[in-house]
Amino acid sequence: MRAEFPHVPKRIICATDLTARSAPALQRAASLSRQTGARLLMLHVIDSRQADRVARMQSNRAYVQLLAEADRLFGSSADLIDVAVRRGKVRDTIASAAAEWDADLIVVAAPQPGRGSAILGTTAERLVRTARRSVLVVHRTMESHYGKVVIASDLSTAALPMVRTAVRLAALDQASATMVHAIHSPHSGMMKSAGLDESVIADFERTSLDRARLQLQSIGRDAGLIPHARAIVTGAPPANAILEVLERERPDLLAIGASRWFLLKRLLVGSVADRLLREASCDVLVIPNRPAALRMGVAATVSERVSAASPP
Numbered sequence: 363m364r365a366e367f368p369h370v371p372k373r374i375i376c377a378t379d380l381t382a383r384s385a386p387a388l389q390r391a392a393s394l395s396r397q398t399g400a401r402l403l404m405l406h407v408i409d410s411r412q413a414d415r416v417a418r419m420q421s422n423r424a425y426v427q428l429l430a431e432a433d434r435l436f437g438s439s440a441d442l443i444d445v446a447v448r449r450g451k452v453r454d455t456i457a458s459a460a461a462e463w464d465a466d467l468i469v470v471a472a473p474q475p476g477r478g479s480a481i482l483g484t485t486a487e488r489l490v491r492t493a494r495r496s497v498l499v500v501h502r503t504m505e506s507h508y509g510k511v512v513i514a515s516d517l518s519t520a521a522l523p524m525v526r527t528a529v530r531l532a533a534l535d536q537a538s539a540t541m542v543h544a545i546h547s548p549h550s551g552m553m554k555s556a557g558l559d560e561s562v563i564a565d566f567e568r569t570s571l572d573r574a575r576l577q578l579q580s581i582g583r584d585a586g587l588i589p590h591a592r593a594i595v596t597g598a599p600p601a602n603a604i605l606e607v608l609e610r611e612r613p614d615l616l617a618i619g620a621s622r623w624f625l626l627k628r629l630l631v632g633s634v635a636d637r638l639l640r641e642a643s644c645d646v647l648v649i650p651n652r653p654a655a656l657r658m659g660v661a662a663t664v665s666e667r668v669s670a671a672s673p674p
Contacts, residue, residue: 369658370530371400371466377456378406380427384471387500390645391469392435394498395442397507397533403444403463404428407455421447457493466658467531468493472501473639490620490635490648496531496655499639499646508645511537512611513591514604514618514634517577520651521619523659525585527649528617530658537615539591541582542607544600545574571595585659600634608642617647 376391378384388404395402406424408417428445436443448455460468470489490497511534515521529535575595582591596603608616620635635648649655 370398371658373403373463373465374398374400374467374469375403375405375456375460375463375465376469377452378404378428378431379471380406380424383474386503387469387471387498388431388435389504390498390500392443393504393507394467394469394531394533396436398530400466401442401444403446403459403465404432405445405456405459406447407452408447408449409452410450412449417449421449453488453492456489460493460495465495467496467498469498469500472499490639490650494650494652494654496527496647496649498532499648501643501645508532508534508537508615510611510613511539511615511617512604512607512613512644513539513541513582514600514616514638515541515543515578515581516619517543517574517581520656522581522584523656524619524649524651525581525587525617526659527656528647529585529587531649532615532617532647534615534617535586537587539582539587540594540607540611540613541578541591542594542596542604543574543578544596544598544603545570567597571597601637604634604638605641608644613644615645615647616642617649620648620650 371394374391374395376388378388391402391404394400406428408420408424412420424447425445428447432440432443432445446459448459450458456468456470459465468489511528511532513525513528515525525541575593578593578595579591582593585591594603594607598606604616604618616638618635618638639646639648653660
């Protein structure tokens with residue numbers, strides 16, 4: 363008997379402040395909802411510091427605006443959209459709503475730098491760290507479906523589920539993909555210290571790059587990227603390598619995995635994902651290395667193993 367696993371997102375949350383800044387995020391969330399068949403929740407958060415009377419007035423006004431947006435974006439299919447207005451701290455309220463609704467993806471507008479963000483991060487960056495779910499940060503107005511994507515990946519066991527999850531969340535099955543991996547060999551310095559010939563060291567580094575490139579191509583192929591993803595492996599620092607590829611490729615989307623130690627990395631040595639959220643001009647999809655965020659990619663792996671072992 364073949365097991366059934368979810369291979370597409372079921373629920374998407376788009377957090378909107380109902381200003382022009384959030385319009386591209388709402389448009390992209392609606393597009394992904396239509397592409398994947400996921401139900402969409404449009405969420406607006408009212409500042410908890412507002413007086414009760416003012417908060418009620420703002421809530422009523424926001425609810426009417428959300429319903430109008432649902433009708434504008436989906437027309438007769440607007441019943442596939444849920445709307446919610448909540449009161450609280452923006453980041454915490456979005457994260458709690460995502461947990462309650464069991465959302466597969468949170469969509470937000472691009473971060474705006476503010477006072478204290480250099481240490482604490484913007485709402486979008488902090489949301490990636492606390493929600494434990496994939497977050498799509500929308501930087502630009504949508505012109506069409508994602509047709510060109512750069513996927514930054516390591517070569518760990520989480521790489522394949524991460525890429526598969528990205529493909530399903532952002533509907534990348536037909537996208538043109540470039541995968542990039544920054545490799546750093548700790549052995550090169552040791553070999554130099556040991557006095558090995560430069561040609562031997564160069565051969566070792568070339569072999570390491572070739573092996574990593576083959577692994578990256580295999581991950582892209584197994585993740586179902588069509589056409590087969592182009593793989594770029596470089597010895598440059600990760601953020602620099604990715605930004606260089608973004609500058610050259612000009613993609614619609616960057617997908618990147620984030621370590622569970624995202625906050626610690628930011629405070630101590632800086633975070634690749636954090637820097638890219640700030641500097642990338644394209645949309646950025648950040649997928650945390652956590653079961654809730656990777657469940658579609660892991661489910662696909664398990665489903666394929668069960669199918670392969672099951673009789674026709």
